[in-house]
Amino acid sequence: MQRALCRAAQRSRSLSSSRRHASTLLVAEHDGTKLSEGTLAAITACAQMKPITLLVGGSAEMAATAAKADGVDAVQFVDNDALNHGVAEEWAPLVEGIAKTGFTHVVAGASSFSKGLFPRVSALLDVAQVSDIIGVKSEDTFVRPIYAGNALATVKSEDAIKVVTVRPTSFDKAAAEGGSAAVSAAAVDFSATGTTTWISEEVAKSDRPELASAKTVISGGRGLKTGDNFAMLDSLALKLNAAVGASRAAVDSGMCPNDMQVGQTGKVVAPDLYVAVGISGAIQHLAGMKDSKTIVAINKDPEAPIFQVADYGLVDDLFKAVPELESKLP
Structure with missing residues:
Protein backbone atom coordinates (compact mmCIF):
# COMPACT_ATOMS: atom_id res chain seq x y z
CA MET A 1 0.00 0.00 0.00
CA GLN A 2 2.83 2.37 0.88
CA ARG A 3 4.62 1.57 -2.38
CA ALA A 4 1.38 2.22 -4.30
CA LEU A 5 0.96 5.61 -2.60
CA CYS A 6 4.60 6.40 -3.39
CA ARG A 7 4.08 5.58 -7.08
CA ALA A 8 0.90 7.68 -7.12
CA ALA A 9 2.76 10.60 -5.58
CA GLN A 10 5.56 10.27 -8.13
CA ARG A 11 3.04 10.17 -10.98
CA SER A 12 1.30 13.22 -9.54
CA ARG A 13 4.59 15.14 -9.44
CA SER A 14 5.35 14.01 -13.02
CA LEU A 15 1.96 15.18 -14.29
CA SER A 16 2.29 18.43 -12.38
CA SER A 17 5.67 19.07 -13.94
CA SER A 18 4.42 18.23 -17.44
CA ARG A 19 1.66 20.82 -17.03
CA ARG A 20 4.06 23.63 -16.15
CA HIS A 21 3.86 26.68 -18.32
CA ALA A 22 6.32 26.31 -21.19
CA SER A 23 9.72 27.90 -20.85
CA THR A 24 12.42 27.27 -23.44
CA LEU A 25 16.20 27.25 -23.09
CA LEU A 26 17.53 27.71 -26.62
CA VAL A 27 21.22 26.87 -26.96
CA ALA A 28 22.70 29.42 -29.35
CA GLU A 29 25.22 28.53 -32.01
CA HIS A 30 27.31 31.43 -33.32
CA ASP A 31 30.62 32.31 -34.94
CA GLY A 32 31.47 35.11 -32.51
CA THR A 33 29.78 37.80 -34.58
CA LYS A 34 26.31 36.50 -35.50
CA LEU A 35 23.84 33.75 -34.66
CA SER A 36 23.70 30.75 -36.97
CA GLU A 37 20.85 30.23 -39.42
CA GLY A 38 19.88 27.13 -37.43
CA THR A 39 19.49 29.13 -34.23
CA LEU A 40 17.36 31.77 -35.97
CA ALA A 41 15.13 29.00 -37.37
CA ALA A 42 14.84 27.44 -33.91
CA ILE A 43 13.62 30.78 -32.51
CA THR A 44 10.72 30.63 -34.98
CA ALA A 45 10.03 26.98 -34.14
CA CYS A 46 9.78 27.82 -30.43
CA ALA A 47 7.01 30.41 -30.88
CA GLN A 48 4.54 28.09 -29.09
CA MET A 49 6.97 27.43 -26.25
CA LYS A 50 7.66 30.93 -24.97
CA PRO A 51 9.28 32.59 -23.13
CA ILE A 52 12.56 31.87 -24.92
CA THR A 53 15.86 32.25 -23.10
CA LEU A 54 18.91 32.16 -25.36
CA LEU A 55 22.02 30.57 -23.85
CA VAL A 56 25.19 32.12 -25.28
CA GLY A 57 28.53 30.60 -24.37
CA GLY A 58 32.10 31.73 -24.85
CA SER A 59 31.57 35.44 -25.42
CA ALA A 60 29.91 38.11 -23.30
CA VAL A 72 13.96 36.18 -27.88
CA ASP A 73 12.76 37.13 -24.38
CA ALA A 74 16.02 36.84 -22.43
CA VAL A 75 19.68 36.04 -22.93
CA GLN A 76 21.93 34.25 -20.45
CA PHE A 77 25.65 34.09 -21.13
CA VAL A 78 28.63 32.22 -19.75
CA ASP A 79 31.90 33.95 -20.57
CA ASN A 80 34.43 31.14 -20.64
CA ILE A 98 20.66 25.51 -16.44
CA ALA A 99 17.86 23.30 -17.82
CA LYS A 100 17.05 22.16 -14.26
CA THR A 101 16.43 25.73 -13.09
CA GLY A 102 12.85 25.71 -14.35
CA PHE A 103 12.86 25.14 -18.11
CA THR A 104 10.42 22.76 -19.80
CA SER A 111 23.71 20.82 -36.66
CA SER A 112 27.03 19.09 -36.02
CA PHE A 113 27.21 21.01 -32.74
CA SER A 114 23.83 19.85 -31.43
CA LYS A 115 24.35 16.30 -32.71
CA GLY A 116 27.34 16.05 -30.41
CA LEU A 117 25.82 17.94 -27.49
CA PHE A 118 22.16 17.01 -27.17
CA PRO A 119 22.46 13.22 -26.77
CA ARG A 120 24.74 13.94 -23.80
CA VAL A 121 22.24 16.45 -22.36
CA SER A 122 19.38 13.96 -22.81
CA ALA A 123 21.35 11.28 -21.00
CA LEU A 124 22.23 13.61 -18.12
CA LEU A 125 18.57 14.65 -17.78
CA ASP A 126 17.39 11.04 -18.24
CA VAL A 127 14.86 11.99 -20.94
CA ALA A 128 14.25 11.03 -24.56
CA GLN A 129 15.44 13.34 -27.33
CA VAL A 130 13.12 14.42 -30.16
CA SER A 131 15.42 15.03 -33.11
CA ASP A 132 15.21 17.04 -36.31
CA ILE A 133 11.62 18.25 -35.97
CA ILE A 134 9.94 19.88 -38.96
CA GLY A 135 6.73 20.97 -37.23
CA VAL A 136 5.34 21.93 -33.81
CA LYS A 137 1.78 20.83 -33.06
CA SER A 138 1.78 21.97 -29.43
CA GLU A 139 4.12 22.38 -26.48
CA ASP A 140 4.58 18.61 -26.20
CA THR A 141 3.80 17.31 -29.70
CA PHE A 142 6.17 17.52 -32.67
CA VAL A 143 6.45 16.27 -36.25
CA ARG A 144 9.67 14.69 -37.47
CA PRO A 145 10.69 12.68 -40.55
CA ILE A 146 11.47 8.96 -40.30
CA TYR A 147 12.58 6.27 -42.77
CA ALA A 148 14.89 8.70 -44.60
CA GLY A 149 12.09 11.22 -44.93
CA ASN A 150 9.64 8.80 -46.56
CA ALA A 151 7.23 9.09 -43.63
CA LEU A 152 6.38 11.66 -40.98
CA ALA A 153 5.91 10.76 -37.32
CA THR A 154 3.90 12.84 -34.85
CA VAL A 155 5.65 12.44 -31.51
CA LYS A 156 4.24 13.40 -28.11
CA SER A 157 6.75 13.74 -25.29
CA GLU A 158 5.62 13.29 -21.70
CA ASP A 159 9.04 14.08 -20.23
CA ALA A 160 9.16 16.98 -17.78
CA ILE A 161 12.00 18.52 -19.82
CA LYS A 162 11.79 18.06 -23.56
CA VAL A 163 15.08 17.98 -25.47
CA VAL A 164 14.48 18.95 -29.10
CA THR A 165 16.51 19.75 -32.21
CA VAL A 166 14.99 21.71 -35.10
CA ARG A 167 15.57 21.16 -38.81
CA PRO A 168 16.61 24.67 -39.97
CA THR A 169 15.25 24.34 -43.50
CA SER A 170 11.70 23.69 -42.24
CA PHE A 171 11.18 27.02 -40.47
CA ASP A 172 11.52 30.67 -41.47
CA LYS A 173 14.53 32.40 -39.97
CA ALA A 174 13.80 34.92 -37.23
CA ALA A 175 15.09 38.43 -37.88
CA ALA A 176 18.55 38.99 -36.40
CA GLU A 177 17.58 42.58 -35.56
CA GLY A 178 14.56 44.14 -33.91
CA GLY A 179 14.55 42.46 -30.52
CA SER A 180 15.58 43.87 -27.15
CA ALA A 181 15.95 40.92 -24.78
CA ALA A 182 17.27 41.33 -21.27
CA VAL A 183 20.88 40.13 -20.89
CA SER A 184 22.31 38.57 -17.74
CA ALA A 185 25.07 36.23 -16.65
CA ALA A 186 23.87 32.67 -16.13
CA ALA A 187 23.38 31.93 -12.44
CA VAL A 188 25.44 28.74 -12.46
CA ASP A 189 28.93 27.86 -11.35
CA PHE A 190 30.80 26.77 -14.46
CA SER A 191 34.35 25.57 -14.69
CA ALA A 192 35.95 23.67 -17.53
CA THR A 193 36.15 19.92 -17.04
CA GLY A 194 39.46 19.74 -18.87
CA THR A 195 38.62 16.25 -20.15
CA THR A 196 38.89 17.42 -23.76
CA THR A 197 41.44 19.84 -25.19
CA TRP A 198 40.76 21.95 -28.25
CA ILE A 199 43.73 21.78 -30.61
CA SER A 200 42.86 23.46 -33.91
CA GLU A 201 40.42 23.74 -36.78
CA GLU A 210 27.28 28.33 -47.31
CA LEU A 211 25.82 25.02 -48.42
CA ALA A 212 23.18 24.76 -45.68
CA SER A 213 21.70 28.22 -46.34
CA ALA A 214 22.33 28.79 -50.07
CA LYS A 215 19.41 29.70 -52.35
CA THR A 216 20.98 27.70 -55.18
CA VAL A 217 22.89 24.43 -54.81
CA ILE A 218 24.73 22.43 -57.46
CA SER A 219 25.68 18.91 -56.36
CA GLY A 220 27.84 16.32 -58.04
CA GLY A 221 27.84 12.56 -57.71
CA ARG A 222 29.76 9.48 -58.72
CA GLY A 223 29.12 10.33 -62.38
CA LEU A 224 31.80 13.04 -62.20
CA LYS A 225 34.35 10.20 -61.84
CA THR A 226 37.18 12.27 -60.27
CA GLY A 227 37.55 15.12 -57.82
CA ASP A 228 39.19 17.27 -60.49
CA LYS A 239 27.83 32.17 -62.45
CA LEU A 240 24.76 31.17 -60.43
CA ASN A 241 26.13 32.37 -57.06
CA ALA A 242 25.50 28.85 -55.85
CA ALA A 243 26.98 26.52 -53.25
CA VAL A 244 28.51 23.22 -54.35
CA GLY A 245 27.47 19.95 -52.70
CA ALA A 246 28.08 16.27 -53.27
CA SER A 247 26.46 12.88 -52.86
CA ARG A 248 27.69 10.39 -50.28
CA ALA A 249 29.13 8.23 -53.06
CA ALA A 250 31.32 11.12 -54.19
CA VAL A 251 32.46 11.82 -50.63
CA ASP A 252 33.13 8.17 -49.79
CA SER A 253 35.23 7.78 -52.93
CA GLY A 254 37.44 10.68 -51.86
CA MET A 255 36.36 13.04 -54.63
CA CYS A 256 35.43 15.83 -52.22
CA PRO A 257 35.45 16.58 -48.46
CA ASN A 258 32.78 15.41 -46.04
CA ASP A 259 31.45 18.92 -45.35
CA MET A 260 30.09 19.01 -48.92
CA GLN A 261 27.85 15.97 -48.43
CA VAL A 262 24.11 16.43 -48.92
CA GLY A 263 21.80 13.73 -47.58
CA GLN A 264 20.50 11.96 -44.53
CA THR A 265 24.03 11.56 -43.14
CA GLY A 266 25.17 14.95 -44.41
CA LYS A 267 23.56 18.36 -44.70
CA VAL A 268 19.84 18.82 -45.29
CA VAL A 269 19.18 21.61 -47.78
CA ALA A 270 16.05 23.19 -49.22
CA PRO A 271 17.19 25.83 -51.73
CA ASP A 272 15.09 27.56 -54.36
CA LEU A 273 17.05 25.66 -57.03
CA TYR A 274 18.86 22.33 -56.66
CA VAL A 275 20.86 20.99 -59.61
CA ALA A 276 21.90 17.32 -59.31
CA VAL A 277 24.73 16.42 -61.69
CA GLY A 278 25.66 12.78 -62.14
CA ILE A 279 23.70 11.75 -59.04
CA SER A 280 21.62 8.56 -59.24
CA GLY A 281 19.29 9.54 -56.39
CA ALA A 282 19.77 7.06 -53.56
CA ILE A 283 17.17 7.30 -50.78
CA GLN A 284 19.64 8.77 -48.29
CA VAL A 296 16.95 19.85 -61.95
CA ALA A 297 18.65 16.51 -62.69
CA ILE A 298 21.34 15.78 -65.28
CA ASN A 299 22.11 12.08 -65.72
CA LYS A 300 22.76 9.81 -68.68
CA ASP A 301 20.70 6.98 -67.13
CA PRO A 302 17.00 7.57 -67.88
CA GLU A 303 16.06 5.09 -65.10
CA ALA A 304 17.95 6.97 -62.38
CA PRO A 305 15.71 7.46 -59.29
CA ILE A 306 16.61 11.17 -59.19
CA PHE A 307 14.24 11.77 -62.10
CA GLN A 308 11.29 10.67 -59.94
CA VAL A 309 11.65 13.77 -57.75
CA ALA A 310 13.07 16.17 -60.36
CA ASP A 311 10.96 19.00 -61.76
CA TYR A 312 13.20 19.10 -64.82
CA GLY A 313 15.35 16.25 -66.11
CA LEU A 314 18.02 16.10 -68.80
CA VAL A 315 19.13 12.65 -69.99
CA ASP A 316 22.56 13.39 -71.37
CA ASP A 317 26.28 13.04 -70.77
CA LEU A 318 27.10 15.52 -68.01
CA PHE A 319 30.54 16.23 -69.54
CA LYS A 320 28.71 17.61 -72.55
CA ALA A 321 25.64 19.10 -70.86
CA VAL A 322 27.32 21.08 -68.03
CA PRO A 323 29.77 23.04 -70.22
CA GLU A 324 26.94 23.75 -72.68
CA LEU A 325 24.69 24.96 -69.85
Missing part, protein backbone atom coordinates in the same frame (compact mmCIF):
# COMPACT_ATOMS: atom_id res chain seq x y z
CA GLU A 61 30.09 40.50 -26.27
CA MET A 62 28.11 38.06 -28.41
CA ALA A 63 25.31 38.10 -25.83
CA ALA A 64 24.49 41.72 -26.70
CA THR A 65 24.25 40.83 -30.38
CA ALA A 66 22.08 37.78 -29.65
CA ALA A 67 19.69 39.94 -27.59
CA LYS A 68 18.72 41.80 -30.77
CA ALA A 69 17.19 38.66 -32.35
CA ASP A 70 13.46 39.09 -32.82
CA GLY A 71 11.43 36.68 -30.68
CA ASP A 81 36.99 30.28 -23.31
CA ALA A 82 36.27 26.55 -22.86
CA LEU A 83 32.92 27.13 -24.60
CA ASN A 84 34.31 28.97 -27.61
CA HIS A 85 34.64 25.97 -29.92
CA GLY A 86 31.48 24.02 -29.16
CA VAL A 87 33.17 21.11 -27.38
CA ALA A 88 30.26 18.91 -26.28
CA GLU A 89 32.03 17.56 -23.18
CA GLU A 90 32.27 21.11 -21.78
CA TRP A 91 28.80 22.24 -22.85
CA ALA A 92 26.78 19.24 -21.65
CA PRO A 93 27.00 19.75 -17.85
CA LEU A 94 26.38 23.48 -18.31
CA VAL A 95 23.18 22.96 -20.31
CA GLU A 96 22.01 20.27 -17.92
CA GLY A 97 22.51 22.55 -14.91
CA HIS A 105 12.22 22.66 -23.17
CA VAL A 106 15.86 22.57 -24.24
CA VAL A 107 16.16 23.33 -27.95
CA ALA A 108 18.80 23.91 -30.64
CA GLY A 109 19.01 23.91 -34.40
CA ALA A 110 20.01 20.54 -35.86
CA GLU A 202 40.70 24.31 -40.49
CA VAL A 203 37.86 26.33 -41.97
CA ALA A 204 37.40 26.35 -45.73
CA LYS A 205 36.69 29.92 -46.83
CA SER A 206 34.76 30.74 -49.97
CA ASP A 207 33.12 33.76 -51.57
CA ARG A 208 30.11 31.59 -52.36
CA PRO A 209 27.15 31.02 -50.01
CA ASN A 229 35.96 17.21 -62.49
CA PHE A 230 34.18 19.05 -59.66
CA ALA A 231 35.88 22.15 -61.12
CA MET A 232 33.09 22.10 -63.73
CA LEU A 233 30.55 22.58 -60.98
CA ASP A 234 32.65 25.32 -59.35
CA SER A 235 32.65 27.26 -62.60
CA LEU A 236 28.89 26.86 -63.05
CA ALA A 237 28.26 27.75 -59.40
CA LEU A 238 30.25 30.95 -59.78
CA HIS A 285 20.54 11.56 -50.74
CA LEU A 286 16.92 12.36 -51.56
CA ALA A 287 16.23 12.76 -47.83
CA GLY A 288 18.61 15.71 -47.79
CA MET A 289 17.34 17.68 -50.78
CA LYS A 290 13.83 16.66 -51.86
CA ASP A 291 12.26 19.69 -50.15
CA SER A 292 14.03 21.98 -52.63
CA LYS A 293 11.57 24.23 -54.47
CA THR A 294 12.87 23.33 -57.94
CA ILE A 295 15.01 20.26 -58.71
CA GLU A 326 27.46 27.22 -68.53
CA SER A 327 28.04 28.70 -71.96
CA LYS A 328 24.41 29.78 -72.14
CA LEU A 329 24.62 31.71 -68.86
CA PRO A 330 25.69 35.36 -68.84
